[in-house]
Amino acid sequence: MTDNDDKIIADTLSRLQSKREHSRHELLNKLLARGLDASRCLKKVEEYSQSGWQCDERFAESLLRNRLRKGQGELRIRAELKEHQISDEIVSRVVSEQQVDWFELAKQTLHKKFGEKPAENWLEKQKRHRFLQYRGFNYEHIRYAEEQQ
The missing domain is CATH 1.10.10.10 (Winged helix-like DNA-binding domain superfamily/Winged helix DNA-binding domain)
Incomplete structure (x- = not known):
């Protein structure tokens, strides 16, 4: 070299x-x-x-903002930051500073994908549940979003 x-x-x-x-x-x-x-x-x-x-902190902030625009939940964002080997301390700080209402984000994400019409049957409800789960929302966020529809 x-x-x-x-x-x-x-x-x-x-x-x-x-x-x-x-x-x-x-x-x-x-x-x-x-x-x-x-x-x-x-x-x-x-x-x-x-x-x-x-700066790993700037990277984490940038990734978080980008993923929020895409309607992704906290669990998925944290997992992606962990894949980039961002420290837990930085992840926690960046997520808490952003002050995201994960419940409203889950509701908006569900509405954007499926509209205002509530699930007609159990299979449709499970499909929506899996969609939000894949997006990285936890059970409480998913339940809130489903109840608001």
Whole structure:
């Protein structure tokens, strides 16, 4: 590896971060997938993180806002952040700062998918329940959304 490799790593990191926020874990995986030296990649990602170019908290906030717009629930969002190896402390802080009404979000998500018409039978009710469960809402949120329809 040469200084040119460091430049390639730095350019790649800059290009990736200019498009959207990335987690440290995600940046490292993308660099390694390009066949770059692991130790140099880890060092550069750490430098980017310490200089403020990359921030796991900013990434978590961005991902949370994006997933809320898509109508996804807390459980699914937390699981996705965990896949990106975001610490539980950051996840909890970001989720609590956003002050999301998960009950209303579940209701809006159900309404957007199925309209105002309530479920006609047990099978339809189960279909709606599974839909919200897949979206990451817990039982209380799902029950509230179903009762409000």
